[in-house]
Amino acid sequence: MRRSLLSYVVLIIPCFACVIIGCGGRPNSAETIPAPVALDPASVDGARAFERVRELLAIGPRSSGTAGAEKAANHIASALRSMKIETEIDEFEDGPGDRRGIYRNVVGIIKGKTAGLIVLGSHYDTKAGISESFNGANDSGSSTGLLLELARVLSVGPKPECSIMLAFFDGEECVREYSENDGLHGSRRLARRLKEDGRAAAVLGVIVVDMIGDKRLNVELPRNSTPSLCSIVFSAAREEGARSAFRLSNSAVLDDHVPFLAAGMPAVDIIDFQYGSTPGLNDYWHTEHDTLDKISGESMQLVGRIVVRMINSLMTGNATRHE
Numbered sequence: 001m002r003r004s005l006l007s008y009v010v011l012i013i014p015c016f017a018c019v020i021i022g023c024g025g026r027p028n029s030a031e032t033i034p035a036p037v038a039l040d041p042a043s044v045d046g047a048r049a050f051e052r053v054r055e056l057l058a059i060g061p062r063s064s065g066t067a068g069a070e071k072a073a074n075h076i077a078s079a080l081r082s083m084k085i086e087t088e089i090d091e092f093e094d095g096p097g098d099r100r101g102i103y104r105n106v107v108g109i110i111k112g113k114t115a116g117l118i119v120l121g122s123h124y125d126t127k128a129g130i131s132e133s134f135n136g137a138n139d140s141g142s143s144t145g146l147l148l149e150l151a152r153v154l155s156v157g158p159k160p161e162c163s164i165m166l167a168f169f170d171g172e173e174c175v176r177e178y179s180e181n182d183g184l185h186g187s188r189r190l191a192r193r194l195k196e197d198g199r200a201a202a203v204l205g206v207i208v209v210d211m212i213g214d215k216r217l218n219v220e221l222p223r224n225s226t227p228s229l230c231s232i233v234f235s236a237a238r239e240e241g242a243r244s245a246f247r248l249s250n251s252a253v254l255d256d257h258v259p260f261l262a263a264g265m266p267a268v269d270i271i272d273f274q275y276g277s278t279p280g281l282n283d284y285w286h287t288e289h290d291t292l293d294k295i296s297g298e299s300m301q302l303v304g305r306i307v308v309r310m311i312n313s314l315m316t317g318n319a320t321r322h323e
């Protein structure tokens with residue numbers, strides 16, 4: 001992803017704060033409202049999420065267009081299918097001229113009781129060109145491992161009120177510099193598909209997680225996230241007793257949430273961009289230091305529980321609380 005101090009002011013972010021009414025629609029009378037079935041945040045297991053990261057890294061580097069990336073896509077798809085989750089590997093070509101490449105999104109869907117849709121997203125590719133062995137434990141192992149753990153929680157839980165999509169993006173990382181042809185390939189692809197097939201209108205929230213495994217968790221929500229979703233993150237963090245680890249950044253970030261915002265969907269990026277040797281530094285990011293010993297199951301578990309609380313909040317339409 002890329003940070004920008006100024007670009008957020010020109011992004012037009014639709015305000016969904018007061019229009020999210022839950023995916024069940026408006027009932028006729030209070031007596032007919034079935035109680036929404038909530039997911040249990042405590043069922044998210046950080047040790048399992050960590051193990052998922054370890055398994056992913058055992059494949060080796062997975063930069064887009066390599067055999068490693070294809071293996072990673074197949075690995076993620078098999079994991080989802082073993083949980084009986086309906087899963088598609090969406091293979092597509094993207095990029096210009098001699099840099100045109102093959103990308104694969106892995107998309108699982110858990111059907112809900114109604115038409116509403118919540119999208120959980122993480123990229124799984126690693127940045128190319130850092131070193132032969134760069135394996136990205138935090139970027140993008142941690143969020144991929146967490147999404148697989150959330151898939152398990154959702155697959156064994158009660159049928160959700162809304163459908164929940166688990167989207168594993170290829171090609172988040174750019175090769176040279178972020179542009180409409182370089183980087184964010186997978187998220188641009190899915191945002192376009194949702195828009196074209198009409199599902200975008202049913203999306204209650206897109207929750208992107210990225211670099212959430214740092215032992216010293218310090219999440220800053222990019223300014224270019226949908227305000228109502230930021231409020232839900234902060235409420236959920238408070239309920240987990242971890243409000244102080246979550247802040248609103250002064251900066252915008254170009255990450256996988258941006259194509260969804262651009263297509264009119266509410267989206268938030270849960271990202272810790274202080275991944276380094278001392279607080280305030282990000283010197284492990286995109287280096288050989290991004291290794292398993294720097295991340296923890298506890299951090300992944302906390303973020304996972306917050307995401308589950310967010311899903312519950314969006315499912316019940318309890319999305320109008322503000323800080």
Ligand SMILES: [Zn+2]
Nearest residue numbers: 001127139173
């Ligand atoms: Zn990266």
